Every structure is written in C-alpha cells, then in structure tokens.
Amino acid sequence: MLQVHLDSTVRTVFGKGPMRQLRMREITPANLYSGGGEPISLQLDTAKLYKNLLFIHGRNAVVTLQVEGDSAGERHVIVQEIQKEPVSGHLVHVDFLEIDLQKSAKFKVPIEYVGTAKGVDLGGELHVLKETIQLKGCPLDVPDVIQVDITPLEQGGAGLTYGDLPIPANVEMLEKSNVTCVVVQ
Template sequence: MLQVNIDSAVRTVFGKGPMRQLRMKDMTPANVYSGGTEPVPLQFETANLFKSLLFIHGRNAVITLKVDGDSKGERHVLVQEIQKDPITGSILHIDFLEVDLNKPLNFTVPVEYVGTAKGVDLGGELQVFKEAVSLRGCPLDIPDLIQADITSLEQGGPGLTYADLPVPTNVEMLEKPESVCVAVH
C-alpha cells in the first residue's frame, strides 16, 4: 500500500469566522478521529496538502501525519472525507481516521487486466464484470493494485474468477472465489 508523509500542526482556533481567516492564510482545517477518543483538530498548509492528496487520489494510502504540538508526534491515518467548495473546488475541511497498522481492515483494491486475450484476437469480445476486489488485511500488506494476466482467455471459455487473481498470502479475499471477473464471448 502507498505511504505518504504530511506535516501538520495542532489547530487552536474554532468556529466559522476563525476557520475563514485560517483558510485566507492558505491553511486547511482538519480533524483526526480515533476509536472512542476525542478528535484531534489539525491545520495544514493548503498547497502541500493538495499536492499530497492529488498524488494519492483514487488509491488506498496510509498517511503518516507528523503533528507539530501533539503528544503522539506521528499518527497513521486514512482519508475519511474531503469537503470541497461546490463552486471553486477548493478544499474546505478534511476528516482522517486513525488506524493501527497491525490490525486488519477491509479495503477495495482495483484490478488491472494485462495483455490481450486469445479469444479477442480470434474475433471475440472481452467483457469485464468486476473492476475491483474487496480484501481484508493489515493496511501495509494490502497491494495498491492487482494485475491479472488475461492472455490465456479463449472465446467461450470459463473466464477469470476471483480465485485466479494473484492475492498476497497474508491478505484475505472477501469476494466469492467462483465469481467471474472477466470473460471472452
């Protein structure tokens, strides 16, 4: 899984007016939620935050927040929600979820089909039924992407199932193994 480091600081201002002033100083407010404890209010430099979020857009990523002024110092988080301005598209607020890197979680991982199927070369049509797979495992064990080779698929053949996908041994697949992901008709 992808890992990114982002610098932040503990936020000391709250409310509508102070948040606007914070954003005018090119800072973005955020909260870090952790199971059952009080949320930690943070602030980020908007340019650095936007660049980091753009890099991980649409991918599973563990973010290491280096928090200035926090007793923990570093927190491992996942992006939970990004609030944007509906007109300008600028980031208004972000919610992060703190995770334990040694506890398994559920993730959705995209599947990339590599190669050209034999059946397609012979005039068949490739039909993709599933473009992602649900996996459970420790965050750093989850792959960023699963690549499946489809060159051996023939027209009218059984197709590629979830059981045929190359999943790491320490990660559990949550899908039914007999479900067909891609086939040639």
C-alpha cells in the same frame, strides 16, 4: 498499500471567521479522529495537502501524519472525508481516521487487467464483470492494485474468476472464489 507523509500542526482557532482567515492564508483545517477518543483539530498547508490527496485519490493509502504540538507526534491515518467548495473545488476541510497498522481491516482494491486477450485478437469481445475485490488484512500488507494478465483468455472460454487472481499470502479474500471477473465472448 501506498504510503504518504504529511506535516500538520494542532489548530488553536475555531469558528467561521477564523476558519475563513486560515483558508485565505492557504491553510486547510482538519480533524483527526482516533477510535472513540477526543478528536484533535489540525491545520495543514493547502498546496501540499492537495497534491498528496490528488496522488492518493481513489486508492487505498496510509498517511503518516506528523503532528507538531501533539504528544504522540506521528500517527498513521486514512483519509475519511474530504469537503470541497462546490463551485471552485477548493479544499474546505479534511477528516482523518487513525488506524492501527497491526490490526486487520477490510479494503476494496481495484483490479487492473493487463494485456490483450487471444480471443479479442480473433474477433471476440472482452467483458469485464468485476473491477474491484474486497480484501482483509493489515493495511501495509494489502496491495494498492491487483494486476492480472488476460493474454491467455480465449473466446468462449471460462474466463478468470476471483480464485485466479494473484492474492498475497498474508491477505484474506472476502469474495467467493468462483465468481467470474472477466470473460471473452
């Protein structure tokens, strides 16, 4: 799984006017939620935050959040919600959710098909039926993407199933192993 580092500080101002002033100074307000505890109000540099959010967009990532002014200091979080200005696309607010790196969780991981199938070279048509897989495991054990080589697939063959995908040993697959992911017809 991807890992990203972000620096933040505890936010002490609240309300509509102060939030606008923060955004004008290129600072994005954020909240950190941690399993039923009191949320922590944060502020982050907009340019660095936007760059990192673009890097992890659509992927599973653990964000190491360095919180200046907090007794815990460094926290491991995932991005829970991103609020953007509808017209301009500027960041308005970000919510983070603290996670335990030792506890298993469910993640949806994309499947990347690599190569050109033999059946396609012979005039067949590749049909991708599944583009993601549901996995359960510790956040750092779950891969960012599952790559599978489709070169040996022939026309009219059985195709590849979830059971054929290379899943790490310490990660559990939550899908039925006999479901077809890709086939050449």
